[in-house]
Amino acid sequence: MSEPLVHIRDFRMAFGATTVIEDLSFDVHAGETFGFLGSNGSGKTTTLRALLGIYQPTAGTLHINGKVFEPADGATLGYLPEERGLYKKEPVLETMTYFGRLKGLDKAKAKAWSLEYLERVGLAEKASTRLDKLSGGQQQKVQLGVTIMNTPQLLILDEPTKGFDPVNRRLLMDIIEDQQRAGATVVMVTHQMEEVERLCDRVILLKDGTSHAYGTVRAVQEQFGGTTYRATHTGVVPPSHHYTVVATEPAGEGQVSHLAPNGGADETTVLAELVGAGVAVSGFSTERTSLEEIFIRVYGTDSLDEKTGAMQAAGVGA
Template identity: 85%
Template sequence: MSEPLVHIQDFRMAFGNTTVIDDLSFDVHAGETFGFLGSNGSGKTTTLRALLGIYQPTAGTLHIDGKVFEPADGAKLGYLPEERGLYKKEPVLETMVYFGRLKGLDKHAARAWSLEYLERVGLAEKAQVRLDKLSGGQQQKVQLGVTIMNAPQLLILDEPTKGFDPVNRRLLMDIIEDQQRAGATVVMVTHHLEEVERLCDRVILLKDGTSHAYGTVGQVQEQFGSTVYRVTHTGAIPASPRYTVVSTEAAGHDRISRLAPAPGADGTTVLAELVGGGVAVSGFGSQRTSLEEVFLRVYGTDTLAARTSGTETAGVGA
């Protein structure tokens, strides 16, 4: 296999006496889409900022295309930060053309590309409107356009669909898929795990600055057990060494729980344990472990519920 496009080895990041990243290593290979996952404060944004030279790492190697990233390499890279960073007092089209020229396009090409992109994302009529007059989601669409307009070799997208409704989220996923087909390498931070299952070849899951899962989506699912059991029931499910309750949700007068079997336990064993424990079971079936369930096992149900309720801060631990 060729050298990875992104190589992070033994990365450590400390702010004063607080270590926020500890002994982190992973690679991103050319042409793949890589999911960078974790709860708020797990270390994702800190890692990206160290990779791009915004933070100086305490220890370790962080390389893009075989070397430490420098601003002169920016033409090969598109970075969409979680925070919006455009000139909000300027018109949309003028801003896009300006950034296009910074990225090496001539004025005519930058204007033509920008107009076509604005048409695609439903903002053609906003071309002469100041950015600060747009909604947050509209500004995010503009910033994504600026990020991809020079067809960069590497795209780093930090929450690209944050705050979008399902229709606009699908539109942006389609745009990202276009970049994939054109050969771009994509590193994507997202809390929408269905996006990861749709787009990503491999993933890493961070908690407290360390890796808790790393590999293809299938490998990560297998690492946490490839099968869970979906149980429709009334009453509480008792604790048992035969299974772990991954999640429980209300479904009318019933509850639906997902149970991860213990090593050596199959569906017959789990069902017998439930019935023997007095659980009134009205439905029972197996399904593949989802990334959401992997997330639950690493972080717990409270964190899963909260992970989209806030944003990562710009400072320590983000």
């Protein structure tokens, strides 16, 4: 296999006495879409900033295209940060044209590209509007346009659809898919697991600065049980050594329970166990463990921990 486009090995990052990344290693291969997943404070943004030279790593190797990233390499990279970085007092079209010229486009081409993009994302009538007069979602669309306008080899997207409604989220996913088809390698930070399942070839799950799962989407699903059984029922599902109740939610007059098999228990065994226990089962099916379920198992309901608090107190983003 050829050398990975992004190579991170034995990465460690400490701010004072607080270590936020410990012994992190992973690769991103050319042409793939890579999901970089984790709860708030898990170290995702810190890793990206170190990869791009914004932070100096405490230890380890972080390479893009076989070397440490330098500003001169920016023409091949598109980075969409979680925090928007546009000139908010300037008109939309002027701002996009300016950034296009920084990325190597001539003024006419940058302006033409920007107008076409604004038309696609429903902002054509805002071309002369100052950025600070736009909504947060509209600003995010402009930021994405600036990010992709030079058709970069590597796209790093930190929460690209944060705060978007379903219609605009789908629009931006379509735009990202266009970049995939054009050959871009995409590293995407997101909490939207359906986006990961739709777009990503491989993923890493980061928790407390260390990797808890890494590989293809299918491999990560297998690591966390592979399949679950979905039972629609009335009555309480009792404990059993044949399964673990992962989640239960109301459904019509009854409930739906998601059961992870234990010890290789098959569908027939689990169903027989439920019926034998007096559970009235009206529906039963096999489903692959979703990434959303895995995310909840790994991170629980708490998205911030003591380490995050220490980082925030030090003024450091995670």
